[in-house]
Amino acid sequence: MSKKSYRIIGILLVLLLCICAGCSAGRGEKYTVEDLDNLAEIKIYSAENHELIKTISEEEELYQYNQHSLFDDSDTEECQEELEKGLEGAKEEYYIISYKNPVARFGKKEPEENTTITLYENTNIVKMTVEEESIKGLSIPEEFLTFYYELSEEEIDFYRSLAE
Numbered sequence: 001m002s003k004k005s006y007r008i009i010g011i012l013l014v015l016l017l018c019i020c021a022g023c024s025a026g027r028g029e030k031y032t033v034e035d036l037d038n039l040a041e042i043k044i045y046s047a048e049n050h051e052l053i054k055t056i057s058e059e060e061e062l063y064q065y066n067q068h069s070l071f072d073d074s075d076t077e078e079c080q081e082e083l084e085k086g087l088e089g090a091k092e093e094y095y096i097i098s099y100k101n102p103v104a105r106f107g108k109k110e111p112e113e114n115t116t117i118t119l120y121e122n123t124n125i126v127k128m129t130v131e132e133e134s135i136k137g138l139s140i141p142e143e144f145l146t147f148y149y150e151l152s153e154e155e156i157d158f159y160r161s162l163a164e
Helices: 003-026 059-067 077-086 153-163
Strands: 039-046 052-056 092-100 112-120 125-130 146-150
Touching: 039 059, 039 153, 052 059, 052 153, 059 153, 077 125, 077 146, 092 153, 112 153
Parallel strands: none
Antiparallel strands: 039 052, 039 092, 092 112, 112 125, 125 146
16 A cells, blocks of 8 residues: 555544544533433422422432432341331421433333432431332332431431432
């Protein structure tokens, strides 16, 4: 091959690289669907009057919400009753409802309710309820879709900050 052929191939490669870089930069997306775990939005309601306080759909806040996932590796099944008893007499403060985008490409395009986290006043214990419709193909009783977690001060402050 001659020097002219190498130059033409080099120019074409640089041009192709610029085009590819331009396309990905032009998307303007900071997070991928996997980063957001398909989370579409979060709605926060006052427990006292069920009034909508705030709707969160900004990607950065959704990403931060996913980083504070309640699921952990600890054996929570053994302490569920104990945590539930710890909430006796506690007053509900906020409902944090997360919505996910539907998985199907066709049909319903509206976000689907996924989970509800209930925050209580003066306690670090929260209740999380998984929406039955978010589990496709199975009918699971509600008692198996409710979980209790004890959060650290930092975690509970994060969830409360969402409402403010």
